[in-house]
Amino acid sequence: MKERAIGWALFACAGLSTLVTAGIVCILLRETLGFFSEVSIVEYLTGTEWTPQFGEKHFGVLPLAAGSLLIATGAAIVAVPIGLLTAIYMSEYARHRTRSVLKPTLELLAGVPTVVYGYFALTFITPLIRQFFPETDIFNAASAAVVVGIMIIPTVSSLSEDALRAVPQALREGAFGLGATKLEVSLRVVVPAALSGIVASFILAISRAVGETMAVSIAAGNLAQLTANPLKSIQTMTAYVVQVSLGDTPQGTIVYQTLFAVAFTLFLITLAMNILSQWVMRRFREVYE
Amino acid sequence: MAESVRSGGRSRRRSGEKSLDEREPLDLRPRGPQHAEITALAREAVDETGAEEPREPPIRLGAQTTLGERRRRTLGLAFHVLCAGAAMVGVLSLVVLLGQVLHDGLGQIDRDFLTSFASRIPERAGIKAALVGSLWMLALTAVIAFPLSVGAAIYLEEYAPKSWITTTIQTNIANLAGVPSIVYGILGLALFVRAMGLGRSLLSGALTLSLLILPVIILASQEAIRAVPDSIRQAAYGLGATRWQAVRLQVLPMALPGILTGTILALSRAVGETAPLIMIGALSFVAFTPQGPLDQFTVLPLQIFNWVSRPQEEFRQLAAGAILVLLAMLLAMNGVAIFLRNRYQRRH
Numbered sequence: 001m002k003e004r005a006i007g008w009a010l011f012a013c014a015g016l017s018t019l020v021t022a023g024i025v026c027i028l029l030r031e032t033l034g035f036f037s038e039v040s041i042v043e044y045l046t047g048t049e050w051t052p053q054f055g056e057k058h059f060g061v062l063p064l065a066a067g068s069l070l071i072a073t074g075a076a077i078v079a080v081p082i083g084l085l086t087a088i089y090m091s092e093y094a095r096h097r098t099r100s101v102l103k104p105t106l107e108l109l110a111g112v113p114t115v116v117y118g119y120f121a122l123t124f125i126t127p128l129i130r131q132f133f134p135e136t137d138i139f140n141a142a143s144a145a146v147v148v149g150i151m152i153i154p155t156v157s158s159l160s161e162d163a164l165r166a167v168p169q170a171l172r173e174g175a176f177g178l179g180a181t182k183l184e185v186s187l188r189v190v191v192p193a194a195l196s197g198i199v200a201s202f203i204l205a206i207s208r209a210v211g212e213t214m215a216v217s218i219a220a221g222n223l224a225q226l227t228a229n230p231l232k233s234i235q236t237m238t239a240y241v242v243q244v245s246l247g248d249t250p251q252g253t254i255v256y257q258t259l260f261a262v263a264f265t266l267f268l269i270t271l272a273m274n275i276l277s278q279w280v281m282r283r284f285r286e287v288y289e
Numbered sequence: 290m291a292e293s294v295r296s297g298g299r300s301r302r303r304s305g306e307k308s309l310d311e312r313e314p315l316d317l318r319p320r321g322p323q324h325a326e327i328t329a330l331a332r333e334a335v336d337e338t339g340a341e342e343p344r345e346p347p348i349r350l351g352a353q354t355t356l357g358e359r360r361r362r363t364l365g366l367a368f369h370v371l372c373a374g375a376a377m378v379g380v381l382s383l384v385v386l387l388g389q390v391l392h393d394g395l396g397q398i399d400r401d402f403l404t405s406f407a408s409r410i411p412e413r414a415g416i417k418a419a420l421v422g423s424l425w426m427l428a429l430t431a432v433i434a435f436p437l438s439v440g441a442a443i444y445l446e447e448y449a450p451k452s453w454i455t456t457t458i459q460t461n462i463a464n465l466a467g468v469p470s471i472v473y474g475i476l477g478l479a480l481f482v483r484a485m486g487l488g489r490s491l492l493s494g495a496l497t498l499s500l501l502i503l504p505v506i507i508l509a510s511q512e513a514i515r516a517v518p519d520s521i522r523q524a525a526y527g528l529g530a531t532r533w534q535a536v537r538l539q540v541l542p543m544a545l546p547g548i549l550t551g552t553i554l555a556l557s558r559a560v561g562e563t564a565p566l567i568m569i570g571a572l573s574f575v576a577f578t579p580q581g582p583l584d585q586f587t588v589l590p591l592q593i594f595n596w597v598s599r600p601q602e603e604f605r606q607l608a609a610g611a612i613l614v615l616l617a618m619l620l621a622m623n624g625v626a627i628f629l630r631n632r633y634q635r636r637h
Contacts, residue, residue, distance in 0.1 A: 002533075003531050003532065003533055006533045007444075007448055007532075007533075009440065010440045010441070010443050010444035010448055011444050011448070011449075012440075013436075013437050013438070013439075013440030013441040013443075013444060014440070014441040014444040014445055014449070014458050015458065016437060016441065016503070017441065017458060017461055017462050017465055017503060017504065017507070018457065018458055018461050020465060020476070020500050020503070021461050021464070021465060023476055023480060024468070024472060024473075024475075024476050027475065027476060027479040027480065028472075028475065031479075081375070082375045082378050082379065085371060085372045085374075085375030085376070086372070086375050086376040086378075086379060088372050089372035089373055089375065089376045090376065092372075093369055093372055093373065094376075102376055102380070105379075105380050105383065106376075106379045106380070108383060108623075109379055109382065109383050111554075111557065111558070111561075111619060111623065112383075112386070112561075112616070113560075113561025113562070113563070113590055113615060113619070114561070114563065114564075115561070115563045115590045115593050115594050115597070115612075116386070116390070116561075116593070116612050116615070116616070117386075118594070118597060119390070119593065119597050119605075119608055119609070119612060120386050120389060120390075122597060122605075123389065123393065123605060123609075124385070124386075124389050150379070150382045153378075153379045153382075154379070157379070181361050181362065181364075181365040182365055182368075182369070183361075183364055183365040183368040183369075184361075184365075186368070187368075204467070207467060208467075210469075211468075211469025211470070211471070211472075212469075213469065213470065213471045213563075213564035214563045214564055214590075214594065218594065218597055218598065238469065238471050238564070241471055241474075241475075241568070242471070242564060242567055242568075245474070245478075245567050245568045245570065246567060251483065259475065260475065263471065263472055263475045266469060266471070266472065267468065267469075267472050270467060270468065270469055271464060271467070271468070273467075274463075274464055274467035275464070278463070
């Protein structure tokens with residue numbers, strides 16, 4: 001009797017996570033539907049102006065989406081090459097002792113709170129950029145993208161390294177036996193063999209960059225404009241949610257509902273990327289023996 | 290299993306190294322679908338013994354190397370340097386970041402800074418409310434998240450039948466771990482603050498953060514529980530233990546260090562989290578310390594955000610001081626986690 005009760009209690013704990021997902025989807029969906037009863041979904045997805053808090057309201061999510069895209073692209077430009085090369089170094093080149101110091105150090109990067117990265121972007125990266133490009137805005141996409149990139153290096157390097165290390169040693173030995181150099185073994189044998197895991201790590205890292213909030217809202221500004229210039233001030237989807245939350249927004253207003261519509265959009269984008277990452281991992285995994 | 294792992298580890302060694310036995314390494318290589326997993330385990334084993342990774346053999350193609358040969362080697366060397374350089378970028382970023390914060394913030398920290406409330410006058414401002422709030426938040430989140438996640442992990446590892454329900458729960462947890470924290474903030478705002486009427490209280494914040502770190506602790510705990518060898522369970526059952534007795538008296542104690550390490554790391558994430566708490570509307574200007582879970586509050590990251598957002602240089606420096614305190618707190622938690630891992634790590 002007691003045994004069964006415990007079994008059910010444990011099942012309830014595990015089931016809770018499903019309830020959380022259901023809760024997120026229900027709440028987001030309810031307010032989002034309320035939002036779309038007032039704003040057409042076409043205007044939301046194709047409008048190029050986002051001004052819900054102004055007198056003349058426009059509800060085009062594109063400026064926010066472009067802001068998030070700009071940050072994610074910049075972060076990927078920083079994190080993908082550095083993360084992958086770091087992973088190759090740790091898996092193929094580094095001695096055991098070097099690796100045992102390097103890996104935890106990089107993991108520390110992932111453990112630094114994002115608000116600290118925001119501070120770092122504002123007080124270090126932005127002044128640095130302005131030395132080279134004096135016309136840069138105080139709040140600009142570039143500095144936020146750089147720190148978000150630094151932030152997601154460990155995601156890329158750690159997951160890619162796992163994939164690289166899972167490649168059987170026999171493949172490397174075979175290539176060495178044919179006279180290949182370490183560079184050739186790494187780039188032509190090991191990396192292709194681990195490609196699914198590497199690509200999955202890229203997607204996961206970029207999804208993190210899209211969902212990143214604090215560094216972006218501190219360093220990139222709060223000006224929702226459609227621009228591809230990283231030296232300008234922009235606003236991402238996440239930063240918009242923060243900006244509205246800081247003010248006192250009454251429940252039931254259209255501005256309150258925009259929070260949910262934007263968050264739902266964000267949720268769908270990151271969920272899609274996470275699922276894509278898992279799919280790439282499974283679908284394209286090279287299976288040995 | 291254990292035997293094959295060990296022999297797998299041996300086969301990793303280079304033939305150049307003197308081996309104690311004369312067995313042919315290749316014949317002992319584990320075969321079968323679990324190969325990748327075993328290889329990874331074997332790698333760990335080799336790492337622990339400190340054995341050398343295989344080195345690049347010297348290129349010997351006749352007496353003299355050709356021009357192409359030399360070019361290939363130069364390229365190889367360049368790539369080696371490039372990879373090492375990339376690895377240093379991450380480390381260097383960390384060093385610069387810490388240096389910057391130390392440079393700006395160290396002068397801020399004194400007794401007054403720790404024992405004063407926030408103020409509009411920079412000279413009088415301190416982090417008392419935020420520090421106490423963070424400690425409250427840490428304790429409440431731990432109390433809520435720990436039992437729920439460990440319960441879920443035990444269910445998934447020890448109880449769950451192989452069914453679509455289990456698969457769904459497991460996939461769902463993996464996906465929840467990737468949901469941006471701000472989305473949890475929305476959930477907290479709508480569910481705890483509004484629907485359950487808990488207001489902008491510590492409890493609302495702690496519940497929100499608990500949901501946020503739930504998947505992280507569950508995944509870590511599952512891994513720890515999975516590492517307990519099956520023979521332990523079989524022995525317990527053989528002595529007449531029920532399933533719960535086997536779990537409570539044998540499996541959990543053995544998995545506990547791993548579970549605690551995962552929990553502490555997840556909690557340190559919660560302590561540094563800002564966005565969801567802004568969503569649930571935690572106050573940034575609080576001139577009192579919370580007395581109970583239903584009080585309003587602020588925490589260190591919120592205070593930092595508040596100060597960073599102001600244009601005056603003095604407030605930026607206050608932010609740097611608060612960042613140092615926050616980082617010290619996180620470092621201490623990480624230290625405890627590493628200590629636990631090293632102190633109680635046992636090989637089964």
